[in-house]
Amino acid sequence: SKISPMEAAHYSIEDADVALRLYKVLSNKLYETGLDRVMQEIEMKLIPVLADLELNGVFVDTDKLKELSRDYQEKLDSLLKELFELTGERFNPNSPSQVSRVLFERLKLTPPKKTKQGAFSTSADVLESLANEHPVAEKLLEYRKYQKLKSTYLDTLPRLVNPVTGRIHASFHQTGTGTGRLSSSNPNVQNLPIKDDAGKEIRRCIVPQKKGWKIVSADYSQIELRVLAHCSGDEQLIEAFKHEEDIHSLTASRLYGISQDSVTDEMRKVGKMVNFAIIYGISPFGLAKRLKISSKIAENMISNYFSAYPGVRKYIHETIEKAREKGYVTTLFGRRREIPHFRTRNKTRIQEGERIAVNTPIQGTAADIMKIAMIKVDELVKEAGLKGFAILQVHDELVFEVPETEVDKICDILRKGMTEGLDLKVPLKIDISIADYWA
Template sequence: MANLFLFDGTGLVYRAFYAIDQSLKTSTGKHTNAVYGIAKMLIKFFKEHININKDACAFVLDSKGGSQKRKELLIEYKANRPETPKLIIEQLPYIEEFVESFGLRVLKLMGYEADDIIATLAKKFYDDFEQINIITGDKDLLQLVDDKIFVWRIERGITDLVLYDKSKVYEKYGIYPYQFADYLSLVGDQIDNIPGVKGIGKKTATSLLKKYGSLDNVIKNKKLLTNKLQKLLENSKENLTLSRELVELIYDVPLNLKAEDLIYKGYNQKKLLQVLKNFEFSSIIKELNLQEEFEKEYIVVDNLKKLEKLQDEIKKMKVFSIDTETTSLEPYSAKLVGISVATKEGKAYYIPVSHVNGKNFEKKYVLKFLKEILESGEFNIVGQNLKFDYKIFKLFGIDPHPPYFDTMVAAYLLNPDERKYNLEELSLKFLGYKMISFDELVDGSVPLFGNDFSFVPIEKAAEYSCEDADITFRLFHILSKHISEVKDLFYNIEMPLINVLAQMELNGVYFDLDYLKILSEKYEQRMRRLEEKIYEISGERFNINSSKQVAEVLFNKLKLPSIKKTSTGRDSTNAEVLEELAKEYEIAQLLLEHRKYQKLKSTYIDSIPNSVNDITKRVHSSFHQTGTATGRLSSSEPNLQNLPTRTEEGREIRKAVKPQFEDWYIVGADYSQIELRILAHMSGDEKLLEAFKNNYDIHTITAANIFNISELMVTEDMRRIGKMVNFAIIYGISPYGLSKRIGLNVNETKKIIDSYFKYYNGVFDFIKQTVEFAKKNGFVKTLFGRKRYIPQLRSKNVRQEGERIAINTPIQGTAADIIKIAMINIHNELLRRKLKTKMILQVHDELVFEVPKEELEIVKEIIVDKMENSVKLKVPLKVDLYEGKEWE
C-alpha cells in the first residue's frame, strides 16, 4: 500500500530562506536562495523516501491573506507577525515553478492556511494510504500525529529531519499529540496573537494536561485546582474559548481531489532542466544528472582547403571563439597540440598541430593563419580564460588584438561572490550541458604520459576541444545580454587588461637566488638565537612549533595568565594571545619573533627558488581578474602580492628582486594615498578636497584636529595616529579595533573617531549614505560601476562586518579599477614606442618595472603620466617613484 507525503510548503520556504545565503541570485539579478533550499530539501527527501508511480505527494502553501475564518474570529490574528520579507514574496512564483517542474502538485486555496489543507487531506485520504507523512518546520501540525500519521520536522539546516510519532511527541513536549490543541489553547501564542490563559505557561499547561488528560477535563475539575489557577481560568474564560477555535485545525477545506490525483509520477527531465537553467542551479543539474542535447558539427582541419573554409567563415561571421590544447599549463614548457575555433553555435573546427599519432597540420601554416586572424583587429575574439591562450600565442610571436569577450571574466563581473568560473561549471549553470571532462576523455583508453594531451587520438581530441570552443561561443551569446550594467567596465577595463596580464606573467620576476640563500641562513641563525633565549627563560627545551607544548610551558609551568581558550578547552597560543602577553612577558615576544622569521623563511625565502622557471630563470606568478570580490587582482603560484612591505624583514626579502641583466634597473611606482583621494572625491568633503588640491599633509591635519592642537604642535607619534585614523575610517574600523592598533583605550579612540567625523563631516555623511544604500539595495558600487553584493548586512551576527565591507568596497574597488586603467595605458604606450621595458609586478597600488638604463628617463615620464592621468578626479592623483638595482 502506498504512502501520502504532504509538504508544508509555507513553513519550508521560510526555513529555506533563512538557512541559505540570501545573496544567492542569478546573473540577471533573480534572488534564488529560498528556491535553492526547497530544491535541496525535496531532492534529498524524494531520493530517500518516495516511490515513483506509487506514493502520493502534495506541496501545500498558504493563500494570500491567510485564514478568513480565524480573522473573522480575531481581527488581530497573526497581526504581530513581521511582514513577509520582500525576497520571499519575490521567490514564491519561482518556488511554485520549480515544485511543479519537479512533478509535485502545488495546492493552495484562498481563505485557508496550508495547515488546514494538510489536515483536510490527512482526514480525507486517511483510509487510502498505509502512512501519511507531513514534512514541516512547524510544531502546530504535531496535533495530527497518531498511529498512522507522522510528522517529519526540520530542526537543523534544511535537510536534517526528525521523525515524530506519538512517543517522540511525548518525549519532546510531555504531552500526547491529541493534547496539543489543548496545550496551545492554554499557553497561547504571542506572535499569532492567540491569547491563551494569561499566567499559565508551558510547564503549568503540561502538568494540567498530564493530570487531567484534556482541557475539557481541566475545566470540569476546576474546583480541584489551586485558587490561583481557578482565578486565572475564570478570568480567561472567553480567551480560552477563542484560543481553542483559533488553534484547532480545519478539516473540511473544500478540495475537489481524489487520492490518485496526487500520485507522484516523477519529473519531465526537459522541463525541469529548463527551470534549473533559468535559476542557474548548476550543482542540482549535476546532481540529477540532467543533460541538454545540442546539435553540433565538429570538423577536423587536416588540409588547406578546410583551413581556407574556416578562414572564410571567420571573415563572414566577424566573431569566433578560440581555445588551445597544450601539453602543460606552464606556457614556457607547453607544446601546442591543437587549436579549436567555433564560428557559430554548434559548429567548430579542430586544427591538430602536434599529436603523436594521426595527421597533423603543418605548424607554419597554422601560425600564419593564427597571426592573421588574431592580430588584424577586424574580428571579435571570444574565449574562456583567454589569458592562458594569449600567453601561448605570444610565445609563438603572435601579438593578439585585445579580446572582445572572455566568458570567465563576464561571469565573474555578473556575480563576483561565486567561487567557480570554470567552463564546465558555467556550461551546467547557463546551458544545462555537461561537458566531457578530461578524465572522461582519457579514461584509461589512451596511453597518456604525464597527462600529455598530444597522446590523445585526433578524433577524440577534436570532440573535446571543439566542445570547449562551441560551449564558450554559446555562453558568449547568453552572458553578453546580461552585462549591460557593467559593459563599460567589462569592455574598457577588464578585456584590454587580459593582454597586459598575459605579457606581465610572461615577463616574470627575477630573483637573486644567491642572496636568498644567504638570507635563509641569516634567518636560521636568528631563529636559533631566539630558541636559546626561549629555552633559557622556560628552563627546558620543547617543540616551539607545537601549540600544545607552548601552552604547557606558558600557562602550566610559567603560570602566565590565561587569555583565551581553544575549542578543545586548552589555552590558546595564537598571535593575538601572544601579542597581549608580550606587553609584560619577554618569552611571548620572543615566540612572536620566532614565528615571524619562520613564516617569512618558509613562505618566501625558501619557497621562491622552487618557483623559478628552468628556461627563463625567472618566477612567473599568475595574476587573477576573478579572485576577489572588490575587483583587486590576486596572485598565486607564488603569491608575490603578499611579499611583506612595511617591515625591515619585508624590505630584506624585496631586495632579492633585481634586474636580470646588467645596466637594467628596477623602477617602482606607488599611488600616494589613493584611497584617501578617492574618499575625498566620492564624499566631496570640502576639507579633504582642499588638503589634496593644495598638497597639504593630510595626516598632520587629521592629527591636529583629533587632538585639538595646531598643526605646528603635532609630533611624529601624533601624526602616526592621524595616519592610522585616516586609513581606519576607510576600512570602517570600530573604536575597539582602532584601540588595538594605536594602543589607546576604547573611550579615547571613540572620542578620536567622533572628532574626525566632526571635522570631516562630508565623510560622515558619505559613509552613512553608503551604508544606507547597501542595506536597501544589498550591494555597493565603485566609481566605474563594479558591483559587490553584501549578504552580511542581512544577518545580525555579521552586520558590522557588512557595514565595514560597504564602506571600504567602493573605495578599494575604485582604486583597483584605476590602477588597471593605468596598467593598460602604460602597456600600450610601451608597445607604441617599441620600448624594451618590462612591467613585472602589480601589488595593489604599486607597479614594478624592469627598465634598461637607456630607457630610464622616458619610462619614468610615461609611468607618472599614465598613472596620474588614468582618471580625472576632483583631486589630483600623485605617484611616488623610485628606482634602483633592487626592489626595495
C-alpha cells in the same frame, strides 16, 4: 605525457563548449547589472597586459636568497635558545598545543577565550596582547615572522625559477577578490611584507637580469584616501590633497586638538592609522585595541575625526543605507559587489556587511584606477617602442625592468599613464623609485 592527444582534445573542447554556454546565460546579466563597461573597458583590455606580465616574470638573485636563508636560520636558532631560557623548558614553537601549555600552564599568563575546539588560542592577536606580561610572547611573534619569511620566500623562490628563462613567473588573477583587486599565486608576491626591514631585504633580491638595467617602481601615494576625498566630497580632505598637505599630520592635529606644527612623529603615526582605519569601518573597540588605548579615548578620536571631516561621516552613513536598501555597492566605474550580510539578523554579520559597504567602493575604485593605468602604461610603452617591460603589480605599485637609457622615458610614461585622464576632485600622485633592485 601519459595523456593521449584525443583525451587532451576532448578536455579542450569541453572548456570551449562550457564557456560558450555560460556566455549565453551570463552576458545578459552583465548588461542587466551594468557590469558590461567594467568587463569591456577594464577586464578584457587587461588580459593581454597580465599575460605579458606573467610571461615577463621577475629575475631573482638566488645566491642572495640562499645567503639570507642561512642568516635567518641562525636568527631562528638564536631565538629558539632564548625561548627555552625564558620558559625554562624545551618545546616546539610550531606546535599550538605546546605553546599553549607553556604560556598558560607553566608561565600562568592570562588565558584568552578558548577556540571552538576548546583550546586556548596562540594566534598573533593573543601573543600581542600578552607582550606586556612576559617577553616570551614577543619572542614567539619574532620567531614566527622569520620562519614564515624563510619558508615562504627565501627557501621557496629559488625552486620556482624557470629553468629555461631563469625567471620566476607568478600567476595574476583578475577574479577572486571582493573588491576587484588583483591577486597572485606561485608565488604570492602581493603578500610580501614591505613595512619591516626583513621584507625589504627580500625585495632587494628582485633585480634586473641584464647589466645596465634598472628596476623602476611607481607607487600611488595615498590613493585610497584620495578616492575617499573624491567620493565623500569632504572639502577639508579635498583642499588638503589639492595643496599637497601632509594628510596624516593634518588628521593628527584634529584628533589631538593642536596645531600641525605641534604634531609629533608618534602623533602622526596615530593620525595615519586612524585615516586608514576609518576606510575599513573600524569600531572604537577595534581602534582601542590597535592603539592600545581605552575605548573612551578611541571613541573621542573617531568623534574628532568626523568633526574634522563631516563629509566622510555623511558619505559612510549614506553608503551603508544604500547598501542595506539595494543589497550591493559599486565602485566609481560600476564594479558591483553583492552584500548578502544585511539579509540576516545576526549583529556580527551585519557589522561585517557595513564594513564591506564602506571599504569596497574605496578600495575597489583604487583597484580599477590601477587596472586602467596598467592598460594605459602598456599602450604608451609599446607606442614608444621601448625595451623596458612590466614585471610586477602589487596593489598600488607597478614595477618595471628597464635599460638605464630608457629610465627617463619610462618615468614620464608612468606619470602620464597613472595620474592623467581621470576626472577626480583631487589630483593623483605617484612616488617613483629607481634602483638596482626592487626598492
